[in-house]
Amino acid sequence: MKRHEWEGVYETYVQNLLDEFQVPGAIVAVAKDGELFYERTFGYRDREDGTPINLDTVFGIGSITKSFTCLAIMQLQEEGKLSVNDPVVKYLPEFRTPDEAHTKAITIHHFMTHTLGLPPLPSLIPAMQRSLEADPTAEELLKQFAEYGNEPIDTFEQLMAYIGELKFELLGPPGTQFSYSNDAFGLLGTIVERVSGQSYESYIQEQILQPLGMDRSVFHVEELGENDNVAMLYTPKVKEGVRQVLRAPVWWDSPSMRAAGFLKASSRDMLRYAELYRTGGSSHGATIISKESVAQMVEPHARIDSVRSYGYGLGIVPFSEGHTLIQHTGGIKGVTAQMFIVPEAGLTGILLTNVDDAPITDLTLGLLNSLFGRPLDTQYAAFAEYEVPLAGLEQYQGTYQSGEGDQVSIRLDEAEGKLVLVMGETELSLRPIGEDAFLFTRRNIDTPVHFVRDPEGVIKRFALFSRQLPKVEAGA
Structure with a gap:
């Protein structure tokens, strides 16, 4: 060849x-x-x-x-x-x-x-x-x-x-x-x-x-x-x-x-x-x-x-x-x-x-x-910028865990005005790209994620790597 x-x-x-x-x-x-x-x-x-x-x-x-x-x-x-x-x-x-x-x-x-x-x-x-x-x-x-x-x-x-x-x-x-x-x-x-x-x-x-x-x-x-x-x-x-x-x-x-x-x-x-x-x-x-x-x-x-x-x-x-x-x-x-x-x-x-x-x-x-x-x-x-007010980011905070053993947490960095995804020792910034939708960049690869609400509008799960992780603990 x-x-x-x-x-x-x-x-x-x-x-x-x-x-x-x-x-x-x-x-x-x-x-x-x-x-x-x-x-x-x-x-x-x-x-x-x-x-x-x-x-x-x-x-x-x-x-x-x-x-x-x-x-x-x-x-x-x-x-x-x-x-x-x-x-x-x-x-x-x-x-x-x-x-x-x-x-x-x-x-x-x-x-x-x-x-x-x-x-x-x-x-x-x-x-x-x-x-x-x-x-x-x-x-x-x-x-x-x-x-x-x-x-x-x-x-x-x-x-x-x-x-x-x-x-x-x-x-x-x-x-x-x-x-x-x-x-x-x-x-x-x-x-x-x-x-x-x-x-x-x-x-x-x-x-x-x-x-x-x-x-x-x-x-x-x-x-x-x-x-x-x-x-x-x-x-x-x-x-x-x-x-x-x-x-x-x-x-x-x-x-x-x-x-x-x-x-x-x-x-x-x-x-x-x-x-x-x-x-x-x-x-x-x-x-x-x-x-x-x-x-x-x-x-x-x-x-x-x-x-x-x-x-x-x-x-x-x-x-x-x-x-x-x-x-x-x-x-x-x-x-x-x-x-x-x-x-x-x-x-x-x-x-x-x-x-x-x-x-x-x-x-x-x-x-x-x-x-x-x-x-x-x-x-x-490519994703356009999407604005979420700081107060609107608070609702996403918490710990999400699946039956397969995966556990992540979402916390709000108020100083930076952004959400942070914590996976073990790794922390990744989440950038808003739509309603309840975000992405993180790791090794120059963009990965979209999103949150799922129940019929009453309460955040119930976090969709990461094709799996929905239920929320098991609310954030601060």
Whole structure:
């Protein structure tokens, strides 16, 4: 492949970020009109052994798995075996929420768009518990969630029973509030199983991976054979204020939530997969799904914030004039990943790393800006100034916490006349961009956030990183 003018500047930018975050290994691969256009590896798949990365190195892809799950649902819809507008209780009669009428109103569509009305719940940790107990690096995480019980969630039925017994406040009627839900996608896997008559994993293998020739894509790396070009896992730990990236070879797994984020794949395979959304359902001679179903998947069904929307297992972002960015990120221990498609430009891409908390958004935006001939730090969107009187800012103060363990606080800096978002040791200024809407800038990336009110106009939740965190304590 010939070198492009932008490559040197972009690769220096990438290397600086990877050095800052101590990322052991990464690969960036882009195809244009179905042909490999750019490929670059950084670091190693195993830092200690110094083993290189290539297009066939298998990494975790985390929540990019969610698009595979939605693709399976769309295939079953094309076969007439279900409709995305069916109520989920038609297939999951055991599923319950705190409100029976609400439960009956939830459809498969609401599961696929994270609009079922559930806040972030603590179920993912017990769903991964058996693998966490085998991982010395997960000891602190298990302690953090000990208050929620120590019973593993191994089956779909146990997951539904667990959710049914939890006490929580629903976000609003189905279809009205977006909040990212691993639980919904775990249970979409249940629907795939019950409708198809085979396990979720075997369905994905036989109906998607095999037809596309994705022979380096598995749910369990053991299927690939010993020492078979699989990325070693790493995780960051902060000790006495110093960030260290530790070798952490145990893969986390969850039998009840594999449909939410546990597929592993190579870059070559992921480019094959991304082609489906560029072409309208075909890749490398195989037609997996109809153009109509792809169009339904990439329609912006739910609004996440002032910039981003969500289709079916895929995020939708306006990008440049006349271009739409279809994308999804993935992150779990030892995994940070992002897939993107810009159909109008014929572009598909995949970025994979072997550590959690890698700066994947920065790497991807820098790549897209390079491909489109824009300055590296160009943002997805520009926002006009919006004034909020100092007295109006007071109502946002408080502590917000989710069932997934995330906790942040919002305080008012009266001297500066602005809100400050506090996440652990990090403090970030919030700039108003609209009614109840703000943004913060970290590492030159603008991130929109917003507050959610109840019908009486009282601030109830804070929407951060696609999740709504309930307010648990009022501010000063």
